[in-house]
Amino acid sequence: MSTTLLEPTSRQLDTSPQALLDRSLGQLACDIPGATRVFHEFNLDFCCGGQKTLRDAALGKRLDPAPIAQALHQLQDSAAPQHDWRAEPGAALIAHILARYHARHREQLPELIRLACRVEQVHGARDSCPNGLADHLRDMQQELEGHMLKEEQVLFPMLQQGLGHRAAPPIHVLRLEHDQHGEALEKLLVLTDHITPPANACNTWRALYRGLREFHDDLMQHIHLENNVLFVNALNA
Template sequence: MKGPQQMQDATTAAELQPTEAIIDRIVTRYHKVHRAELPELAALAAKVENVHADHPAVPRGLADVLERMLAELEDHMRKEEMILFPVMLEGGMPGIGGPIFVMRADHDEHEETIARIRKITGGLTPPDDACGSWRRLYAGTEKLLSDLAEHIHLENDVLFPRFENAR
């Protein structure tokens, strides 16, 4: 995960980009990647939970949380891609603060899910005797959570203020 200075540097660089470039980055770098990685992680979590069901550190319930996260993120990303982003690309509209408020509320829920994942997995630290699949699951989940944090930051702190502050 990026440190505070790296996040600030990324924010400063993103603030200089046109809206079109930011939206394109969100869709290609984050939405497409989440759609590809989450189903694989959910399947891997189900495998680890099944194979290691008797292990005291098994991340019991992780597959279900990842499946729910996939459904929630898919709904969220579809709303952005079909409704919010096209309006932003046209320069915004009166009342755009309402849909942005909904997206921010979704982001808060995603952050709660991230906390739940970290709790279930003991901070994404595999036990010493974890197999390769278990280690891949935690490494992949850590990458997903880092990407999701960057994604949320880019929208909340760079993209959305352009339209909230203009109204």
């Protein structure tokens, strides 16, 4: 069971930069509007690695955690409140995940594959070309589709029927698959120089990378909402 279950609510917590270092990335992503942007900037995995403390996650990337904690602390003073899905019924969060992420991924990946094929066909001889990206995206599409079907056909109906107390086995499987999706996203970053097009990239190449950035961020947020909110609430019901 996730350690985030043991953490107090944000109103009970010391919000100083020093205290933030020992809170989990998943909890911080839920509590602080804009925290995920900071985590993206430092390439910290708040979805699959959401159980790690900010200190451990930063040190694992050989980063100084203090500036990251300071950036999060400053966000707390300036950011507008964000929607807190932890307080919503599970059915509402499931409906949001289906509409905002499942449907969206099914739109994103075919077009990204088409663009990746085009870039590799035209620019494959260039050192900066992300050769192998189209095949990697096809693999991600296949794995993600199977994963989403398990949620739609098995887990989500269980939770909607109030059977969260019996959901531990499928949740365990889905968490492992989330870890695999996280590894696939890391490979995507390697193939694309962290989704950074070269200076002389054509319009198709730039459109591909804009789409990849959106897909990357959407999938991380999707996994975060499931790992750190939906699954936690189901197991704690």
